[in-house]
Every structure is written in structure tokens, then in C-alpha cells.
Amino acid sequence: MLGTIRAFWNDQRGVAMILVAIMLPVIIGFALLVIDMSRANSLHNDLQKGADAFALAAAAELDGKSDAITRSNNALATLVFNTYRFADQAAGDPPGATTLAAAGVTWRYLSSLPVNDSDPITVANVTTDATDARFVEVTVTPVGFSAMFPASFVGGVNGFNIGSVSVAGFNSAVCDFTPMFICNPYEDPTAGITLEEAVASTDYRRRLIQLRKIGNGAALAGPGNFGFLDPPVGIGHGANGLAETIATSVPKGCYASGTADTKTGQNAGPVEDAFNVRFSIDPGGNKFNTAEYGPARNVRKGAIKTGKGNNCPKLTDLDFTKPGTMGMPRDQTFPYMSGRMGDGNWDLTGYWNTNFGTSPTATKPAGWAVTKPTRYEVYREELRQNIQATPSTGGEIGTPPNSCLPQITTVDRRILYVSIVDCNRLEDEGYDLNGNSTDIPVRAFGSFFLTEPVRSSASTSASVMVELVDITGAGGRGSLQDFVRDEPQLYR
Numbered sequence: 001m002l003g004t005i006r007a008f009w010n011d012q013r014g015v016a017m018i019l020v021a022i023m024l025p026v027i028i029g030f031a032l033l034v035i036d037m038s039r040a041n042s043l044h045n046d047l048q049k050g051a052d053a054f055a056l057a058a059a060a061e062l063d064g065k066s067d068a069i070t071r072s073n074n075a076l077a078t079l080v081f082n083t084y085r086f087a088d089q090a091a092g093d094p095p096g097a098t099t100l101a102a103a104g105v106t107w108r109y110l111s112s113l114p115v116n117d118s119d120p121i122t123v124a125n126v127t128t129d130a131t132d133a134r135f136v137e138v139t140v141t142p143v144g145f146s147a148m149f150p151a152s153f154v155g156g157v158n159g160f161n162i163g164s165v166s167v168a169g170f171n172s173a174v175c176d177f178t179p180m181f182i183c184n185p186y187e188d189p190t191a192g193i194t195l196e197e198a199v200a201s202t203d204y205r206r207r208l209i210q211l212r213k214i215g216n217g218a219a220l221a222g223p224g225n226f227g228f229l230d231p232p233v234g235i236g237h238g239a240n241g242l243a244e245t246i247a248t249s250v251p252k253g254c255y256a257s258g259t260a261d262t263k264t265g266q267n268a269g270p271v272e273d274a275f276n277v278r279f280s281i282d283p284g285g286n287k288f289n290t291a292e293y294g295p296a297r298n299v300r301k302g303a304i305k306t307g308k309g310n311n312c313p314k315l316t317d318l319d320f321t322k323p324g325t326m327g328m329p330r331d332q333t334f335p336y337m338s339g340r341m342g343d344g345n346w347d348l349t350g351y352w353n354t355n356f357g358t359s360p361t362a363t364k365p366a367g368w369a370v371t372k373p374t375r376y377e378v379y380r381e382e383l384r385q386n387i388q389a390t391p392s393t394g395g396e397i398g399t400p401p402n403s404c405l406p407q408i409t410t411v412d413r414r415i416l417y418v419s420i421v422d423c424n425r426l427e428d429e430g431y432d433l434n435g436n437s438t439d440i441p442v443r444a445f446g447s448f449f450l451t452e453p454v455r456s457s458a459s460t461s462a463s464v465m466v467e468l469v470d471i472t473g474a475g476g477r478g479s480l481q482d483f484v485r486d487e488p489q490l491y492r
Contacts, residue, residue, distance in 0.1 A: 047140045048164040052490055054105055055138040055168035059488040062109070062133050062170040063473050064441065069109060069130040071474070076107065076138075105140050109133040113167070113491060121167070135169040135491065167492035177417030177445065179229040179245045181262065184443055185209050187424045188223035188337040195420065195444065196475030198468055206374040208331045208342040208451065211464040213271075222423065224340050226464065227262050228271070229419065247274035247288050249408045262437045272454045275464065278413040279453045280400035282312040294405040296413035298379060298388040300355065300398035301453055302327030312404035315453065324394020326354040328375045328451040330465065348372055355392045362387045375467050376449035379414065415469065416448045417480075446471040447480060 054076055061071040111127040111134060114120070127133055186195045198204040211226045228242055245251065273283030280295035302325045303318040311317075320327075329351055331342025348368065356362035362385060365373075373381075382388050388398035400407045419442045426441065427433055433440065448466035470479045 048166065051105065051138050051140045051164040051166035052168070054107070054140075055136055055166040055490065056488045058107065058136040058138065059168035059170045062136065062488075064131050064134075064443070065473055065475070066130050067474070069128070069133055072109070072133075072136065076105070105138050107136055107138045110135040110137060110167070113169075117492065135167055137165065137167045137492075140164045165492070166490060168488055168490050170488050177251060177419075179242065179251075180416065180418040181227055181229055181421050181440075181442075182211060182418050182446070182448075183223050183225045183423035184420050185224045185337055185341055187422055188341070190336045190338075191223075191341060192336075195446075195471060199471050199475060199477060202371055202374060202377075203344055205376075205468050206344040206346065206372065207336070207467070208334075208344075208346070208375075209337070209448075209466050209468070210334075210340040211466060212340065213463075224337050225423070226418070229262060243271050243274040244288075246271060247277050247293050249294060249411050249413060250292050262440065275450065275454045276315060277405075278450060280312065280404040280407075281318070281453060282314050282404065284314050289405070291405060294408040294413075295400045297400075297407050297409060298382055298398045298414070299400050299407075300327060300382075300388065300392075300396060302396070304394065304396055305401075310403050312401060315455070320455075322394050324354065325392055325396045326351050328379070330451075344372075346372075346375065348378070351378070354394075355396075355398075356382075356387060356390050358393065359387060359390045361385070362390060374449075374469075375451050376414075376469055379449065414450045416450055416464075416466065418446060418448060420444050420446045420471065444471040444473050444476070445480065 057075040058072040061075050062068050108126050109128065110121065110125045111129070111132045112125050113135060114122075114125065121137060184195055185191065186193055186198050191198075193204055198207075209224060211224055212222075213226055228246075273281075273287060277283060277288045277293050278296050279299045279301050301318075301320075303320045304322045304325055305313040305317050306319045307317060329347045332345050332347070334340060334342045336343070352362075352364055356364075365381065382398065391397050421440055422443045423433055431437070431440065447469040449469050451465045451467060454464055470477045472480045
């Protein structure tokens with residue numbers, strides 16, 4: 001008997017079973033913790049992705065317009081639908097999935113972010129002004145998480161809440177456009193319309209606008225004044241460098257759409273030449289003499305070259321008074337913007353008859369008898385019918401002379417793409433607007449049709465005559481989408 005007891009005592013077979021039995025609760029507990037951590041991490045990822053999606057959808061509407069917050073709220077309510085898993089299931093949901101809808105989030109709009117990412121967002125960053133909202137903070141309502149690990153056995157709780165916060169903002173850049181800004185002409189109270197209303201109606205778009213350049217360091221305020229933006233990095237900042245960026249058909253660099261920095265100085269001569277090369281007018285001095293500075297496909301301007309010689313005409317070589325020539329006519333009256341915005345009533349019949357009245361192939365669209373077109377629409381119709389080479393009754397043709405640079409066909413050289421600034425409003429808000437300002441908020445980017453060459457005189461030095469074509473954003477007609485790069489992005 002004693003030997004049997006001694007043998008049993010020394011027998012170590014099956015000891016692993018004892019150790020496993022002792023450690024089994026610990027092993028199961030760790031396994032449950034690992035599973036819970038995985039489930040919690042998966043739930044948090046789902047909620048964070050949902051918060052990010054809500055924030056990006058909302059931020060994409062924050063373009064600085066007066067209805068930006070309304071559109072952003074609508075996006076939150078209708079554009080995003082998420083589900084998350086490994087949480088308490090709601091009635092009617094698929095097994096293992098719970099809907100995360102806009103009702104499950106809260107948000108607030110921000111005009112700025114703290115300098116450091118570690119700093120909390122405070123009420124000083126919050127705004128309710130749609131034109132000032134640049135960011136949105138989305139908070140997902142914490143979701144209950146039921147743990148598998150029985151934490152109550154060790155004095156803990158078997159469930160907790162998981163939530164997420166996301167901050168997104170709206171960035172937009174405009175590329176391939178003229179480094180030029182215009183003080184919003186429709187801020188003038190006599191205009192009686194907003195920028196968006198002007199874009200929406202042919203009656204308003206055909207109003208001719210006289211843009212007047214500001215002086216060296218002069219105030220920007222005044223609807224219809226224009227100036228220049230600081231050229232992109234790598235471009236000369238003198239008059240010649242600025243003129244090159246205006247004259248080229250291959251613009252260099254992109255500009256942030258939110259704000260702009262202005263370029264001081266008059267730069268009159270080189271800049272005027274930069275506009276006029278679009279009309280196949282030689283600036284002289286061997287300037288702008290490479291292919292990228294070529295003219296538009298249609299350069300009809302109501303002028304005939306004087307004198308002999310087969311050279312590309314300079315501005316002084318052109319006779320704008322010869323009978324039988326007519327460029328795009330100006331409006332008959334200019335009752336708005338202190339005489340610098342026309343009423344839209346221009347001599348379409350005289351223009352068409354002078355330039356195409358004897359052509360058997362030119363056909364004036366019937367719709368023009370019902371609604372008078374804009375000058376830009378007439379210009380595009382000439383290109384569509386390919387009648388720009390038709391001689392006027394005085395002998396002018398619209399195609400560039402062979403002695404000038406070859407015409408540019410890849411872009412429309414008669415269009416200026418510029419930033420539009422609410423100068424009056426910004427001055428009322430305390431902005432120091434002058435010819436050398438930084439971080440000026442931009443209302444929108446717009447396209448304007450250049451109706452005639454820039455012709456300096458004692459009374460109209462550096463005035464540029466244009467017609468509004470389109471603007472970026474919700475109030476636009478959609479023709480500028482290729483120039484705008486809207487990029488909502490996550491910040492936190």
C-alpha cells in the first residue's frame with residue numbers, strides 16, 4: 001500500500017490538465033478581451049468613417065455663399081447613409097448592422113481652427129454666418145457597446161459608449177486663369193441685381209461693363225475697379241512678369257479660391273499690350289513673340305490696318321474710324337454704376353449687317369429676334385458657322401493676319417478668367433483694401449468676354465470693356481467646372 005501511494009505521489013502524468021484547468025478562466029478572459037477590443041475597434045472605425053463622411057459631405061458645400069450652411073445641412077440630412085456593426089441592433093435593421101443617420105450626429109460650423117491640433121475647439125472658432133463658415137465639426141452620438149468579457153466579476157461594467165469626432169474644411173483652387181481681380185460690379189446699388197442674378201439672365205449678362213484699373217497703391221473700393229493678383233511663384237513680379245501671365249495662353253500656377261493677394265503698381269503699358277495680343281495687335285519691342293501668345297480665332301475689332309507693309313499691326317497702325325467696319329458695339333446708354341455699366345441694348349442689327357449682311361452663308365439665328373443675345377453668344381455663333389473670315393462692307397475680316405502669330409485654338413483667348421471681390425462689403429467689415437493687400441476673401445471666380453482692344457486715352461486710360469459670361473459655384477451656369485478644383489478635406 002505504501003509503495004502504491006509513493007508511486008502515485010511521484011507520478012507526473014496529467015499535470016498539464018491541472019494547470020490548464022487552473023488557467024482556463026484566465027485564457028478565456030484574455031480571449032474575450034481580445035475579441036472585445038477587436039469589436040470595439042471595428043465599431044470605432046465604422047463610427048469614425050461615418051463621422052468623416054458626414055463632415056466631408058457638409059464641408060463640400062462651404063463655398064462662402066449666403067446659402068452655404070443651408071446646403072450643408074441638406075447634405076448632412078440626405079447625402080450620407082452609413083451602417084455600423086458589432087453594436088446593439090436597432091429594430092428592423094439587418095442582423096449585425098445598425099443605421100447611422102444624420103439624426104445620430106451633431107455638428108457646428110467653424111470660421112477657423114486653433115493653431116495647434118492639440119488645442120481644443122472653442123466658441124471663438126464657431127460661427128453661424130454662412131459666408132464665414134470654412135469648417136464643420138461633426139460629432140457622432142456615442143453608441144452603446146456590450147462587452148463579452150464579464151467585467152462585473154472584477155468590479156467593472158459590462159458595457160461602455162463609443163463615439164467619434166471629425167473636422168473637415170473646404171479648399172478650392174482655380175487654375176489656368178488670368179491673375180486679375182474685379183471689384184464686384186453688381187455691388188453698385190444702381191445695378192439693382194446680384195452677381196448670381198446677372199449670370200442667370202441674358203438680359204443682364206449682355207450689359208457692357210467698363211472696368212477701370214486702380215492706381216499704384218490706391219484703394220480698391222468701387223464696383224468695376226480692377227487690379228492684379230500676385231503672380232505665382234517663379235514668375236517675375238515686375239510689370240513684364242505680370243504681363244506675361246496675362247498674355248499667355250498657357251497660364252502658370254493655381255490660386256486658392258478662398259483668398260487672394262493683390263499686386264501693387266499700375267504696370268499700364270505692358271499690361272495693356274498683354275490684353276491686346278489676343279486681338280492680333282503687335283505690342284512691339286519683340287515682346288510676346290512666341291506661339292503661346294497667339295491671338296484668338298476671331299479678332300474682329302472694327303479697325304483696318306493703315307499704311308503699307310506686311311507686318312503684324314501695332315495699335316497705332318489701326319484705323320478704328322473707317323466706314324464699313326464695326327467691332328462689338330457698346331450699349332446705347334450706360335445708366336448704371338456711375339456710367340460704367342450699360343443697359344444691354346446694343347446694335348446687333350448694325351453689327352450683323354456690316355460684317356455679314358452680304359454673305360450668302362451667314363445665317364442669323366431666328367431666336368435672336370425674340371431674345372437679343374449677348375455679344376459673347378454672337379461671337380460664338382460666328383465661330384460655329386465659321387464665318388469669321390467674311391469681309392465686312394469696309395473690308396475687315398475676323399481671322400488674324402498671316403503676319404501675326406498663329407491663332408490659338410486650344411483655349412478661348414477672348415475670355416478673361418478672374419477673381420471677383422465684394423470690395424464694398426469688405427471695406428465695411430474693416431478690411432484694408434489697397435493695391436498691395438493680402439488674404440482678401442474672394443466672392444467667386446468669373447469669366448468675362450473681352451469685347452474690344454484696350455485703347456488708352458486721356459479719359460479712358462486702361463479701361464477694359466467686358467461682358468459677364470459665368471461664375472463658379474452654385475449660382476453659376478457650369479462652364480467653369482474644369483477650372484475649379486474643389487477639395488473638401490479632413491483636418492481632425
